[in-house]
Amino acid sequence: MPKRWASTVPVRRFKSVFCLGLAASLSACQPAMPPANLGGELSTPATRLSVSTALSPAERLEHSVGASLFTKPWVIAPSTTRDRDGLGPLFNAHSCSSCHQHNGRGELPARSTDQIGGLIFRLQDSTNSQLQTRALPGFSAEGRVALTFREHPHSYPDSEQHNLRALVFQAEPPQPLSPRLAPPLVGMGLIDAIAASDIAAGADPLDIDNDGISGRVANTPDGPGRFGWKGESPSLEHQVARAFVEDMGITSHLFPVEPGCPALGCSAISGGEPEISTKHLRQVVAFLSALGIPQARLERQHHQGWKLFNEAGCAACHRPQWQTRSHTNSRLSQQTIYPFSDFLLHDMGSALADPSGSADAAEWRTAPLWALDDGPWLHDGRARTLEEAILWHGGEAQRSQQMFRAFTSGERQALVEFLRAL
Amino acid sequence: MPAPRFSTIKYLTAAFMLSVAGLVQAESINQTYITLASAVYEDSLIAARQLQTSVEQLLATPSEKTLGEARTAWRKARVPYQQSETFRFANPEIDDWEGGLNAWPLDEGLIDYVASDYFHEMGNIGAQLNIIANPVIHIGGQEIDATKLTPELIRSFHTFAGSEANVASGYHAIEFLLWGQDLNGTGPGAGQRPYTDYATGKDCSNGHCDRRRAYLKAVTELLVSDLEDMVSRWQSGGSLHKRYSEMTEEDVINSIIFSIGSLSLGELAGERMKVALEASSTEDEHDCFSDNTHYSHYYNALGMQNLYLGQYQRINGDRVGGPSLAELASTIAPKAAEGLRKAMTQSVAKTHALVDAAERRKPLMKFDQMIAEGNLAGRILVTEAIEALVYQTEALEALAEAMGVDSSGAAF
Numbered sequence A: 001m002p003k004r005w006a007s008t009v010p011v012r013r014f015k016s017v018f019c020l021g022l023a024a025s026l027s028a029c030q031p032a033m034p035p036a037n038l039g040g041e042l043s044t045p046a047t048r049l050s051v052s053t054a055l056s057p058a059e060r061l062e063h064s065v066g067a068s069l070f071t072k073p074w075v076i077a078p079s080t081t082r083d084r085d086g087l088g089p090l091f092n093a094h095s096c097s098s099c100h101q102h103n104g105r106g107e108l109p110a111r112s113t114d115q116i117g118g119l120i121f122r123l124q125d126s127t128n129s130q131l132q133t134r135a136l137p138g139f140s141a142e143g144r145v146a147l148t149f150r151e152h153p154h155s156y157p158d159s160e161q162h163n164l165r166a167l168v169f170q171a172e173p174p175q176p177l178s179p180r181l182a183p184p185l186v187g188m189g190l191i192d193a194i195a196a197s198d199i200a201a202g203a204d205p206l207d208i209d210n211d212g213i214s215g216r217v218a219n220t221p222d223g224p225g226r227f228g229w230k231g232e233s234p235s236l237e238h239q240v241a242r243a244f245v246e247d248m249g250i251t252s253h254l255f256p257v258e259p260g261c262p263a264l265g266c267s268a269i270s271g272g273e274p275e276i277s278t279k280h281l282r283q284v285v286a287f288l289s290a291l292g293i294p295q296a297r298l299e300r301q302h303h304q305g306w307k308l309f310n311e312a313g314c315a316a317c318h319r320p321q322w323q324t325r326s327h328t329n330s331r332l333s334q335q336t337i338y339p340f341s342d343f344l345l346h347d348m349g350s351a352l353a354d355p356s357g358s359a360d361a362a363e364w365r366t367a368p369l370w371a372l373d374d375g376p377w378l379h380d381g382r383a384r385t386l387e388e389a390i391l392w393h394g395g396e397a398q399r400s401q402q403m404f405r406a407f408t409s410g411e412r413q414a415l416v417e418f419l420r421a422l
Numbered sequence B: 001m002p003a004p005r006f007s008t009i010k011y012l013t014a015a016f017m018l019s020v021a022g023l024v025q026a027e028s029i030n031q032t033y034i035t036l037a038s039a040v041y042e043d044s045l046i047a048a049r050q051l052q053t054s055v056e057q058l059l060a061t062p063s064e065k066t067l068g069e070a071r072t073a074w075r076k077a078r079v080p081y082q083q084s085e086t087f088r089f090a091n092p093e094i095d096d097w098e099g100g101l102n103a104w105p106l107d108e109g110l111i112d113y114v115a116s117d118y119f120h121e122m123g124n125i126g127a128q129l130n131i132i133a134n135p136v137i138h139i140g141g142q143e144i145d146a147t148k149l150t151p152e153l154i155r156s157f158h159t160f161a162g163s164e165a166n167v168a169s170g171y172h173a174i175e176f177l178l179w180g181q182d183l184n185g186t187g188p189g190a191g192q193r194p195y196t197d198y199a200t201g202k203d204c205s206n207g208h209c210d211r212r213r214a215y216l217k218a219v220t221e222l223l224v225s226d227l228e229d230m231v232s233r234w235q236s237g238g239s240l241h242k243r244y245s246e247m248t249e250e251d252v253i254n255s256i257i258f259s260i261g262s263l264s265l266g267e268l269a270g271e272r273m274k275v276a277l278e279a280s281s282t283e284d285e286h287d288c289f290s291d292n293t294h295y296s297h298y299y300n301a302l303g304m305q306n307l308y309l310g311q312y313q314r315i316n317g318d319r320v321g322g323p324s325l326a327e328l329a330s331t332i333a334p335k336a337a338e339g340l341r342k343a344m345t346q347s348v349a350k351t352h353a354l355v356d357a358a359e360r361r362k363p364l365m366k367f368d369q370m371i372a373e374g375n376l377a378g379r380i381l382v383t384e385a386i387e388a389l390v391y392q393t394e395a396l397e398a399l400a401e402a403m404g405v406d407s408s409g410a411a412f
Helices: A021-026 A057-062 A064-071 A188-192 A196-201 A236-248 A278-289 A300-311 A386-391 A395-406 A409-421 B004-020 B029-060 B064-087 B092-102 B151-157 B171-179 B209-234 B239-246 B249-279 B293-309 B325-332 B334-359 B376-403
Strands: A119-123 A144-152 A164-172 A177-181 A218-220 A223-225 A345-347 A363-365 B136-139 B142-145 B311-313 B319-321
Touching: A057 A064, A057 B249, A057 B376, A064 A278, A064 B249, A164 A177, A164 A386, A188 A236, A188 A278, A196 A223, A236 A278, A300 A409, A345 A395, A386 A395, A386 A409, B029 B064, B029 B209, B029 B239, B029 B249, B029 B293, B029 B311, B029 B319, B064 B092, B064 B171, B064 B249, B064 B293, B092 B171, B092 B209, B092 B239, B151 B209, B171 B209, B209 B239, B249 B293, B249 B325, B249 B376, B293 B311, B293 B325, B293 B334, B293 B376, B325 B334, B325 B376, B334 B376
Parallel strands: none
Antiparallel strands: A119 A177, A144 A164, A218 A223, A345 A363, B136 B142, B311 B319
């Protein structure tokens, strides 16, 4: 039985190992292992993504409205549930939590978009809009997508076998689509609190330092992006408002027009102008910013994996440590955090390439690695295991992927175990 | 604490004496937990069977009287069940099971007719199904044969199409079938379903009475069989009995603290009261068809106190119990233990104030009226209950800290 409560799990802390004397002079100094508290003051021993117990009960209670707006289904307007009406006319889901269950990562629907899951599809045309797979009565959904899987045999140089799974989509009506899985909502407020200039400082679009890594800042119409698979959103509030309008057809002050409107005649089902008030939108943002970051379970045994993580160059893009800027919310302010991302776009090679969004087809924003859960991983949820996820890496990550493939079986396992302990 | 030998003798003696009197006295915190959980689920089953008998009488001779009796039986069935919820949050096994019994809010259009101005959760395709009116259900190009309304069929519609509002079974589905929609908003009055909705032949109101009768019969059967299942899990050899027998005492204490914390703050104070209050939303009212919400909240609070004090008064008046967290805590962290005891007394009193306002003090004020915008007296009552539960959670966390127990994760 999976443990869903954390109170029985003792807090384990790892004593940092600093490189000493001779070892340091012989090779690049091995950075100290990340601490248990990856999310600064918001870190919590809880394994589930819930409002951090670093907050007092009275503070936590204040987030119950945001939690409810996130969890409970939105309804058609007008309705007696005034604060939660305005769904559609076109939508993919009726609540945030139907894709982000327990505030976590989406799951793949069993067979098609007819079932609830955490997968949406973006159109590969100039509109760059999202396929609306559900509709209110009197309106028509834009289409549905069936999915099947294909196995790709893969063997390591040491001839160990680890197959890769790919997803095959069939759209009705047929059209090229870009699948996107709902990401887990870990440390969103902390990521939001990193200074844009700090992210930009890490960019090296022309690879002037000649390390083979050429991250660039995602340029969006609303500023430098950091949220979303291709860095489409510059801020958490923007990302949440975008999800409300694109996934559920809920307008906000940031996105006053919902998919299909006004062409479809939307005024009769309007849940207000906007449908989610700015106050409520910010309550959802505050709720997400209050979610605890599960503590890393790093022990001495993970040291080898951490070493290999650095040796393979993973940390070049999956940058471990950041310092957040000053913030009015003290728990987001000046925190030392370990999200394991540089929040930049990188060429990830042709196997993952997928046109849509402001980035190039092969470009993806580095996915954070804190609180890695049970998957599935990657933008379309194709990876069942972390090994699969690593093996799909190409482009700028090709060299690291090859080093991983060349590791011994034990080394590969050690790296994966390190990631699982984050 | 007395020397172990004496305490064992004391408990053994007590167990013997009390068992002669037909009562149960547990010998350890583990056993107390099992004893309380077994008793409260057994009571829920007994009360659900009484509800089933009343429903059968309603169906045999539909009348104002038999409908009234079925409603009374439903209210009584809620008494032990709401006290059981405190066992839910630390146990994923119970939490997963309970969705079929107690899920809410409910999109009633899935089950039966609704007022023409009823706005359901659209896009939730289930909300337009009206299973009672449609022996064949067309959905997404599929055709579902619903000619025979069996418990299995009802179970298959539950959380249909992944929407949590598609509640086809459980207490609230039965509540809707007995009361109908409460169309009074935040004004006085509960649902007004006529008994003739269950009449046969030409007396039938609102159509499809045969199917409504079949639905009510099947959904009540399902409630009883679900509770039978949970009772068996707590009996000797059952999964939860085994789990709580084998746990360390520390893990049981963790489990008690975690579940009380979760129910106290995130669920009862937050989801069930604060959100309803802030949105003035009757949709967020827990027992919204019957206007029984005040009792639901009170029995939730009482259930938490029971678990802490290691005691439970059964529906037949018997008392069961045993060594408790309160007792143990009073030896390790007496100040914090006393703090939590007082806080729990207060939250039981403040939720009971909701009961007093709804049942005794004239004019009666139900929970949906209390949360109305501008009802200062009502909103103060609810706010005080919320504050008592927040204070209780703080006291619980203080106790956990004083005892060296990690209570984190008990949020929402």
